[in-house]
Amino acid sequence: GEDVEQSLFLSVREGDSSVINCTYTDSSSTYLYWYKQEPGAGLQLLTYIFSNMDMKQDQRLTVLLNKKDKHLSLRIADTQTGDSAIYFCAESILNGQNFVFGPGTRLSVLP
């Protein structure tokens, strides 16, 4: 069955880079996603990558995909206090009919 795993907590200093890691099991994943959830809010789509890509960069965000190892990472450059949130990794299979979410990584940015 499908399973997505993430470490639950990460703390970084303001201005440092953050790297949040994720592993998934379903090799038929079509897209892989990173969502951000701030307190009391729903999930906000940060970025996503098609499964035949290795890397995607969007301003301070860099997504790396190692399809062989089924490993996805999100790097946030120059992490700010406003980046403190829970980050969810997710995969979709069957062209978006089925989304599987990881448990979320709580990122704490220390001043």
Added chain:
Amino acid sequence: GAGVSQSPSNKVTEKGKDVELRCDPISGHTALYWYRQSLGQGLEFLIYFQGNSAPDKSGLPSDRFSAERTGGSVSTLTIQRTQQEDSAVYLCASSGTGGEKLFFGSGTQLSVL
């Protein structure tokens, strides 16, 4: 609308009562999902609607949970005879043609006393 809208944002109810949670997806989105997020937990899939097809109810935890989607737009999640373990944030999401991006509402925080 501009985004996925859920109401109410907060609901406090007594054990044993029925509750209805509403979701208004982004206009034109054909797919609609309900998820449950318990305190400190990830997202638990509940139910998925796609157009006029029969919904995928495989995630509903018990027969006390049901959902409808009228006219292919607004959806209502109903929980009958609520229990304390039903306390959670209920999130609705929708996606459009292509289906590769989910857009979430801000959720309904349900508290069962």
